[in-house]
Amino acid sequence: MSDQQDLQNHQEEERAETEVTVDAVDLTVEAAGEPDETEIAVGASEGATESHVADEAADDDDSDDSPLTEPAKDDVPYRSGFVAVVGRPNVGKSTLINALIGKQIAIASSRPETTRKAIRGILTTEHAQLVLVDTPGIHRPRTLLGQRLNDVVEESLSDVDVVAFLLPADQEIGPGDKRILSRLRSDFATKREDGTFVWKIPLIAIVTKIDELGRQQLINKLIEINDFANFSDIVPVSALEHDNLDEVRKVLIENTPEGPQMYPDDQISEERPEDTIAELIRGAFLETLDDELPHSLAVVVDSIDYPEDNETGAAYDGKAQVNVSIYVERDSQKPIIIGKGASNLTYVKKKLRTPVNRIVGQKARLDLHVKVAKGWQSDPKKLDRLGF
Template sequence: MSTPSSTGPQFRSGFVCFVGRPNTGKSTLTNALVGDKIAITSNRPQTTRHAIRGIVNRPDAQLILIDTPGLHRPRTLLGQRLNDVVRDTYSEVDVICVCIPADEAIGPGDRRIVEQVQTIAPKTKKVGVVTKIDRVSPDKVAEQLMALSRLMGPDAEVVPCSAKSGRQLDTLSDVLVSLCDEGPAFYPDGELTDEPEQVLMAEFIREAALEGVRDELPHSLAVVIEEVVPRDGSEIVDVYAHLFVERDSQKGIIIGRKGARLKEVGTAARGQIERLLGTKVYLDLHVKVAKDWQRDPKQLGRLGF
């Protein structure tokens, strides 16, 4: 019996996007299925700011997972652009997964997202995913599965899973593969993401800076990698980055007393970046104020939005 290959007739491939309200576990699920960290995670809403591609390589298939920002009611130009990213993604994928956590009742926001998915991409295959099943009893999981099935309609499959414990991840992967058409691999075997290294580095820094901060700061924080320079005669890579906030008070939060907070951010982010690059890193961080950048089209453009 021959093993399926990326050129064989049995091989399947396709693009899958995860959508849902903010903080429903989309990024954690993407990382778990890929088997490595390619999307940052946080308990803060709107942590993900663009569509991140993660690649699941199997002997019989290749899934390209697109982790999108959480759909929300936008209050700024940035928020509008994040929602546009999600809606644009709907039309480009083979399967749309609507993620709803097991420990939260289905609400108006969830219903609005399902309505948008059905309206914008009526012919695209749909899967309802009940996430975070490790947090509740089996009875609660069953209740949520039934509620989500009613919401998604009779044509959608519904799968429970836990990215944290790994429960049912194989089942979800199998369901997604079954919904994809036969076709070749889009990326070389072993590749986990098509995100540029500088984008991932900026995201790791932003994730570290988001830990333990006040509610208003996550929306106001952006990170730009200014320069990445291999040091002459050394294996060390010098990485220079700017963290942008909207007000001087936020700058103080990021830096902390006598720079202690910024040092913690640098230490946490450097470990992630060293793992990404496979070498020692010197990380140079500077915090700058870009007043009301979320509402300024020119500044949004400079910051990569």
């Protein structure tokens, strides 16, 4: 018998020994008739020793999507660690993190390549604390900025305890997903002699945008994703519809190691106020601009001046002043950002008045200035100055 036949027989034996079960899946997606309790079993790929496809929440009335949902048990060990949230651009990473924490931590946009930094949101429950690292989408870079964003991902993955790999239910597994899996294997897996992989840390598949599929389509997608890699768990979720968020929290916590609490209960982000405000401003502009211009936009909060700060001479009717520079790459882009009669600037100020006041801790005004930094996406010095 050839080596290839030996390998094939070995893998078939492993598949026969290992089952991945969807137990009583009650999927709240469009399906013909009433949802039934369905159990399916499929073979696990790559020599997985154990893999579980997590149930979706069966009853919206019984679910609680607030972050504090862990049961109070005296004998439950405290768990803490870092969870890297990875995936292709525009698969819902930021949307999921915002939904899990219950507040906007990162820009959630339908535009690809929205996240530019490793935003860290903090999820705290009674018995666990997770730092969710929202990474830029892994992609083939077209600019120096794109390369640096990929470097951010590499740095974010250097010391994590769990990886959550997001795969959209409404899209085929493609070359981008395969590149990410290959990178994760190089960092977190050991290759066996038979060609299969053993993971050093848990790899969780989060199947997003399940509201886009019917029931049977989703079951087929879960089987496809199970065959893609030997995931520790596979959890379907719709962050926009808040379907199955509790199960995502539960699975992530169960896969996080025991450890002490790292941040106060009420802290939900590691970001500085300046960085959070800058991201909010960029997100607001993303809603009003065409497809290409957002990639040319960078936002920097230069300073926050408080009325009581005599050194700066800030005395703005009792309000703090947030001084912001908005950078574009070409002179022709400035009027687009500003808008007719400064309409875009006015829109951003009104939209962000309440969240900026909350972040600053008092009433504040945004002082927005649009500037040109020609070709900044490919200029190393300008990228350094803009914080990339």
